[in-house]
């Protein structure tokens with residue numbers, strides 16, 4: 307070792323270790339949903355430090371205004387001197403610094419948004435998604451972080467993050483990891499298991515009608531299926547967090563964890579349970595699709611402004627599509643249950659007039675302002691159903707043209723291989739992958755099915771893999787009206803009138819309260835009410851609008867008493883049976 311090397315070494319040793327950003331959350335008034343946060347930012351010589359609370363959280367592409375729960379903001383120097391600060395926008399605090407110093411900020415958080423899965427504190431637990439609690443500064447976003455929790459006695463803390471000094475403190479490589487590693491702390495049940503040397507935890511907050519043994523047995527089968535698509539796992543440890551509750555439902559994916567919320571009584575019935583395990587599969591798939599590869603518009607996450615992408619359908623809808631493949635190939639669901647889900651997605655799509663207006667690419671880009679409701683149904687689509695059906699169409703096309711050798715799963719396997727974060731991909735990259743794996747050009751297909759509203763004959767599509775989408779022969783004609791309504795006990799309140807239907811043309815609109823058809827008072831549902839009439843019959847509809855009784859004439863349409871259904875063809879050809887196996891991983895139920 308020469309003198310120069312020694313002096314370089316000495317200089318390195320003299321450098322201070324990388325300073326952490328330290329977060330501390332004290333839960334002193336849980337019953338009132340309040341927490342006190344302290345943050346220490348490392349020494350800085352900037353003239354001012356801007357600190358922000360995110361305006362949205364990962365996995366929910368919607369502005370949430372999380373800063374509305376912040377009160378009693380304060381900033382002090384490392385010597386405890388007050389620092390001048392001013393709020394400069396709705397979620398940015400600008401702290402002025404006269405000399406180099408550490409910056410200590412403190413504030414109170416009101417955490418009472420369980421269903422947002424961003425911030426919740428009560429007397430039994432806290433769900434801590436950093437976006438709702440912990441401010442960041444761009445200057446220190448890449449620095450390591452530590453989180454210390456001061457929680458009521460008897461609480462247990464669980465997170466995808468590693469523990470730091472004790473059982474209520476965690477560490478992460480940087481703020482982005484912290485933001486994608488929520489903490490569940492409180493009175494909960496914790497179950498641990500290992501599959502192929504990787505560690506898993508299931509933590510459940512809340513009583514419910516769940517069967518833990520069944521959940522654990524199916525989660526063990528589920529986590530094995532990651533290898534079927536990606537052939538590699540991006541984590542050593544994964545945490546399933548479950549809220550069995552009453553006021554919230556939904557789920558969110560995170561780096562190596564997920565939070566799943568369901569009504570406490572919605573675990574026992576088979577349909578309910580499938581809802582739970584399908585959600586677990588969905589979030590698990592996100593560990594790759596979104597958390598390890600995601601569209602260019604979402605890299606890096608901008609926590610202050612929306613991240614736009616025309617590929618959110620691939621991030622969400624393809625995940626919804628693939629979840630059923632995982633469940634079926636793992637032996638968790640049956641063929642019939644697999645068809646039932648495809649059936650549900652197709653039926654919902656066909657009943658959404660907005661499918662003729664918005665493409666999968668457009669609904670992806672507009673996710674941030676997706677309003678839903680009656681107008682949404684008539685003029686918009688959503689990334690989940692459109693994305694799922696685009697994925698289905700693409701999958702069957704790939705299987706059909708390659709005699710079952712190539713599938714849509716290969717696209718995701720390649721996205722994981724070629725575009726692992728911090729890389730990102732755009733539409734052209736996906737089309738390039740399609741060309742690489744199939745040898746064919748998909749640009750026209752993409753224009754027709756991704757950038758234009760989806761228009762598919764599902765019976766023709768599914769027939770290729772040995773299924774059909776048909777109506778039972780015993781089905782009879784009944785009177786129909788393209789509306790949706792809810793009874794208030796006496797009247798039927800319209801919440802949707804399909805665009806360009808006869809009800810629409812007659813002037814009926816969402817919000818109208820139907821009183822009677824041809825003088826006969828409405829029944830408990832539209833279906834029961836229409837059963838009193840014949841298809842194609844013209845009826846006078848009496849309804850209330852702006853507290854006035856009004857009438858209009860509507861021609862009822864001819865509908866069917868039994869819907870179309872996805873089912874297996876009775877006698878699949880050899881080719882259909884072969885493609886079915888390549889598609890699902892299991893044998894066609896009627897294959898010889």
Ligand SMILES: [Zn+2]
Pocket residue numbers: 559588592621622625
């Ligand atoms: Zn999702």
